[in-house]
Amino acid sequence: MSKVIPxxxxxxxxxxxxxRERRWCPGERLPTEMALxxxxxxxxxxxxxxxxxxxxxxxxxxxxxxGTFIAEVRAESPLVGxxxxxxxxxxxxxxxxxxxxxxxEVAVPAELAAQLGMVAGAPVFLSRIVHQExxxxxxxxxxxVNPLHAPGYLDQDxxxxxxxxxxxxxxxxxxVEHVVEAVRVDVEIEALLQLExxxxxxxxxxRTWSGSKLISYARLLHPGSRYRLSSRAAGGGGASAPR
Amino acid sequence: MSKVIPxxxxxxxxxxxxxRERRWCPGERLPTEMALxxxxxxxxxxxxxxxxxxxxxxxxxxxxxxGTFIAEVRAESPLVGxxxxxxxxxxxxxxxxxxxxxxxEVAVPAELAAQLGMVAGAPVFLSRIVHQExxxxxxxxxxxVNPLHAPGYLDQDxxxxxxxxxxxxxxxxxxVEHVVEAVRVDVEIEALLQLExxxxxxxxxxRTWSGSKLISYARLLHPGSRYRLSSRAAGGGGASAPR
DNA sequence: GTCTCGTAAATGTATATACAAATATATACA
DNA sequence: TGTATATATTTGTATATACATTTACGAGAC
Numbered sequence: 001m002s003k004v005i006p007x008x009x010x011x012x013x014x015x016x017x018x019x020r021e022r023r024w025c026p027g028e029r030l031p032t033e034m035a036l037x038x039x040x041x042x043x044x045x046x047x048x049x050x051x052x053x054x055x056x057x058x059x060x061x062x063x064x065x066x067g068t069f070i071a072e073v074r075a076e077s078p079l080v081g082x083x084x085x086x087x088x089x090x091x092x093x094x095x096x097x098x099x100x101x102x103x104x105e106v107a108v109p110a111e112l113a114a115q116l117g118m119v120a121g122a123p124v125f126l127s128r129i130v131h132q133e134x135x136x137x138x139x140x141x142x143x144x145v146n147p148l149h150a151p152g153y154l155d156q157d158x159x160x161x162x163x164x165x166x167x168x169x170x171x172x173x174x175x176v177e178h179v180v181e182a183v184r185v186d187v188e189i190e191a192l193l194q195l196e197x198x199x200x201x202x203x204x205x206x207r208t209w210s211g212s213k214l215i216s217y218a219r220l221l222h223p224g225s226r227y228r229l230s231s232r233a234a235g236g237g238g239a240s241a242p243r
Numbered sequence: 244m245s246k247v248i249p250x251x252x253x254x255x256x257x258x259x260x261x262x263r264e265r266r267w268c269p270g271e272r273l274p275t276e277m278a279l280x281x282x283x284x285x286x287x288x289x290x291x292x293x294x295x296x297x298x299x300x301x302x303x304x305x306x307x308x309x310g311t312f313i314a315e316v317r318a319e320s321p322l323v324g325x326x327x328x329x330x331x332x333x334x335x336x337x338x339x340x341x342x343x344x345x346x347x348e349v350a351v352p353a354e355l356a357a358q359l360g361m362v363a364g365a366p367v368f369l370s371r372i373v374h375q376e377x378x379x380x381x382x383x384x385x386x387x388v389n390p391l392h393a394p395g396y397l398d399q400d401x402x403x404x405x406x407x408x409x410x411x412x413x414x415x416x417x418x419v420e421h422v423v424e425a426v427r428v429d430v431e432i433e434a435l436l437q438l439e440x441x442x443x444x445x446x447x448x449x450r451t452w453s454g455s456k457l458i459s460y461a462r463l464l465h466p467g468s469r470y471r472l473s474s475r476a477a478g479g480g481g482a483s484a485p486r
Numbered sequence: 487g488t489c490t491c492g493t494a495a496a497t498g499t500a501t502a503t504a505c506a507a508a509t510a511t512a513t514a515c516a
Numbered sequence: 517t518g519t520a521t522a523t524a525t526t527t528g529t530a531t532a533t534a535c536a537t538t539t540a541c542g543a544g545a546c
Contacts, residue, residue: 200425
C-alpha cells in the first residue's frame, strides 16, 4: 500500500528543499510556473498549486509580470496558538474549574476607554473569573464586554461555559488581537492566583471584533511559574528580498 | 477606476459572512462546491479556490466524501509574529545598536543539555548580546549554537549582523519553536537591561531546526515595562511594539 | 439479522486552454 | 536625448472536463 503522493506535493517539496539548500539567492527569481511544469511534466495549473501553497504560508511572494521570490519576511512566521483556557486544560487531560468573582455592569475605567473604543464612564459589562487547572489557579480573567453587542452577557452561567465560549457562540469567526507582556501584579491578584510574593505574571490582552464591532476586551493573567505559551512552526525569519 | 473583484473572492466573502451570521450551525454541512458554483454561476474550480483559501486559514475543514464544515478549533488562529529584533527596531524607524558581552566555546550546562539535544558538558558555541533600541536595552540574548552545524559561528562580527541574521542566511526556511513565559531575573541581567529592581521580564525560548538538525537555542529576555508581543489575526499588525 | 457489494455523493487531483493584468524591456518617434 | 508605444514575459483568474478517492447508504445474498 504505497501511498500515492500528489504531483503538486512533489513540486512543493522540491521548492522547499531548494530554498533550504540555497539553490536560489535572495532576490533571485525562482523558476516560472511554466518551467516547473515542464521540469516535472505537469500542466501549469499543477505547478501553480504548489507555488500558491507556499505563498499562502508566507514562504514565497509573487509579483505579476515579474516572477516568484523568496519572502523577505514571513507573513505569519512563528506563531503562538492561544486558545480557550478550558479547552487547553481539558486537552491536557486535567480537570477544569472556575471561581466567578464578579459579574456586573460597571462604568468604563478611564484607562480602558481607548482600548474599548468607548467614552470613559459609559456602562460596560464586567466579569472577573479565576480559572483553575486541577484546582490550582492558572488564569485570572477580567473581561469587559460591550453591552450593545452582547446584551445577554450578564445572564449566563459561567460555571457551565467560559465567557470566551459564550461569545464565540454569539460571534463566530471573530477578528482577534493579542498583546503579550510580563508584569507584576497587586496583592489582590497575588492572592487570587496563589502566587509567591513578587512572582511575575504573563499578561495577555485580548480584543475581539465581529466585523467592525468591538465585542470585548479581556485581560488574562497567568502565573509566570505555572504557565507558558508555546508553538512550533515551519519556516522562520529568513531574510530575502525581490528586486 | 472601479477595481475588478475576482469572483472567487465574492464566494469566499459569502462564506465568511455566512459563518458570522451563523447561517450554518456547527457540525452542519456547508454548500457543496457544485452548489456554490451554480449559485454564483461559476465553474466548480472557482468555487473550489474560495473554499480552499478558507481551509488553508483554518476556518473550514473538508472531508472527502462528506463535505465542508466549520472548523471546531481554529488550527493556528491567533498568532504572535516574532521576528528579528534589529529588523523590528529598524521598521519602527529607531536606531539599532548592540553590545557583545561574550562569544566563546563553552561546555553545555546540564540544565540546557536536553533543550539542545546534546550531552551535558559537550562543547557548544555561546554568544551573549544586549540589543538596544535608541541606545536603550530592549533584549538580552543568550544563544547556544551547535558547533557541528555552524562551525564559523565564532568568527562573525555580530555588530554587523545579529546571530539570528547570520544563521538565517546559513539555514533558510528553518523550523522554529517558541516558548514564552514571564520570569524574574538575577541582578546581572537586571543591570544589563537597566531594569528597575524586581521588574519582570518576558522570556522567549527559541529553538531552530534545519530539517532534523537542531541549529541553536536562544533565550531572549525583554524588559517587561518596555516590550510587548502583539498580533492581530485577519488584519494588519503582526509585530512587537514598545510602549 | 448480518455481511458484502454496488452506487451515489462529495471532495481531491490533474489537464488543456483562454484571456486579463502587471511588469520590464526594446523600439519608434519627436 | 527624452518620451511614448509596442512587445514579450509572467502571474492572476476562470472554464470545462476527467478521473480518483473517500464516505455513507441501501440493496441483495446468505
